[in-house]
Amino acid sequence: MTRLRFGAFLAPHHPIGEHPHLLFRRDLALARHLDELGYEEFWCGEHHSGGWETIGSPEMFLAAAGEDTKRIKLGTGVVSLPYHHPFHVAQRIVQLDHMTGGRAMLGVGPGALPSDAFMLGIDPATQRDRMDEALGVIIQLLRSEEPISYEGEWFTLRNAFLQIKPMQEDLPIVAASTLSPAGMKAAGKYDIGVISVASNSAEGLAALPTQWGFGETYAREHGNVLDRAKWRINMPWHIAPTKEQAIQEVAEGVKRWHNEYNVDILGRPGAKPAEDAIAFATAMDRNGGAIFGTPEDAVAAIERLQKVSGGFGVLLAFAHDWADREATFRSYELFARYVIPRVQGFLRPIESSADQVRAKKAELMEAAGQAVLGAIRAHNATHPRQQKAEPAVVDALPTPGA
Numbered sequence: 001m002t003r004l005r006f007g008a009f010l011a012p013h014h015p016i017g018e019h020p021h022l023l024f025r026r027d028l029a030l031a032r033h034l035d036e037l038g039y040e041e042f043w044c045g046e047h048h049s050g051g052w053e054t055i056g057s058p059e060m061f062l063a064a065a066g067e068d069t070k071r072i073k074l075g076t077g078v079v080s081l082p083y084h085h086p087f088h089v090a091q092r093i094v095q096l097d098h099m100t101g102g103r104a105m106l107g108v109g110p111g112a113l114p115s116d117a118f119m120l121g122i123d124p125a126t127q128r129d130r131m132d133e134a135l136g137v138i139i140q141l142l143r144s145e146e147p148i149s150y151e152g153e154w155f156t157l158r159n160a161f162l163q164i165k166p167m168q169e170d171l172p173i174v175a176a177s178t179l180s181p182a183g184m185k186a187a188g189k190y191d192i193g194v195i196s197v198a199s200n201s202a203e204g205l206a207a208l209p210t211q212w213g214f215g216e217t218y219a220r221e222h223g224n225v226l227d228r229a230k231w232r233i234n235m236p237w238h239i240a241p242t243k244e245q246a247i248q249e250v251a252e253g254v255k256r257w258h259n260e261y262n263v264d265i266l267g268r269p270g271a272k273p274a275e276d277a278i279a280f281a282t283a284m285d286r287n288g289g290a291i292f293g294t295p296e297d298a299v300a301a302i303e304r305l306q307k308v309s310g311g312f313g314v315l316l317a318f319a320h321d322w323a324d325r326e327a328t329f330r331s332y333e334l335f336a337r338y339v340i341p342r343v344q345g346f347l348r349p350i351e352s353s354a355d356q357v358r359a360k361k362a363e364l365m366e367a368a369g370q371a372v373l374g375a376i377r378a379h380n381a382t383h384p385r386q387q388k389a390e391p392a393v394v395d396a397l398p399t400p401g402a
Contacts, residue, residue: 008039013261034332081109094142147161188218194211233314249322
């Protein structure tokens with residue numbers, strides 16, 4: 001499998017109380033920061049209710065991010081397909097691909113918040129089937145050279161054809177996967193990638209091998225083979241010089257996010273209010289639902305995650321406001337400087353080079369010193385008036401045999 005890649009997944013999850021305009025600006029600044037640090041992917045979601053997840057159109061946000069960034073790929077994480085006519089989804093991602101110079105990625109899902117579906121009058125029982133139906137049509141629109149006609153229960157196409165095709169020859173498409181098999185089913189059926197978005201919990205982490213098994217089953221049924229390099233796993237992390245500092249910096253933010261959003265607003269099944277912020281953050285790190293610690297802790301956690309999952313291609317940071325802005329940006333920088341090069345293997349040849357020189361340092365320095373000394377003596381032999389300079393130079397040379 002190819003080397004592990006890294007990016008960020010911005011739902012976003014912002015505590016209520018801050019000016020929404022400034023939240024958008026801060027999210028754009030995060031995309032720019034990650035681009036400058038060399039992260040490879042940036043995803044943002046679509047939500048319409050609940051107060052915390054404030055981006056209603058990922059395509060519009062990513063078009064703005066495209067003007068602020070140079071190389072990072074930009075993905076919809078995700079477009080809720082039952083909320084849109086498939087033609088519009090296909091057309092918007094094509095336009096985004098051109099506006100970003102071929103950096104767009106299409107992430108799709110059935111819709112995460114029941115409150116969004118309720119507002120739009122959509123029966124939750126229909127959402128996964130509608131996602132599957134819409135996705136098949138979108139892929140045809142993006143790839144077919146012929147017009148498409150389709151008569152569905154909730155949308156119609158008549159000789160539909162995209163007058164502009166994607167800038168990328170193979171625009172990346174992924175389906176969101178949680179504890180339900182729907183995302184993996186779509187990946188196997190349509191031979192696309194996956195984002196596992198519920199892996200920031202003990203249950204989600206434990207379900208990763210089962211999720212992949214779902215995908216392989218559906219892939220075989222449709223004559224496809226899933227590619228683990230296209231599997232993206234979403235995981236919160238916060239990096240600091242010590243584990244204690246990392247936990248201290250995020251603890252109150254994690255507690256507020258859990259209590260105010262997951263428990264009070266969403267009412268997630270089984271979620272109970274946290275009392276002790278430090279204990280809650282520590283438990284999250286310990287059970288594998290987050291990575292809080294040093295760069296060395298992060299490297300070890302990623303190795304464990306690879307073993308638990310069986311292998312994947314992209315690790316996405318679950319973007320959060322748990323720590324303050326300065327600590328959050330420093331965390332991404334520490335991860336980029338010390339974790340990514342270690343995991344991707346860039347440090348091995350550097351360390352090997354240092355080891356080889358260290359093992360031969362005496363021999364190499366002696367040979368170099370003798371060569372310099374020989375050159376000085378040869379010079380003095382032809383310029384005798386300058387011989388007084390030799391002792392001072394010789395004293396600076398390494399001692400032979402040292």
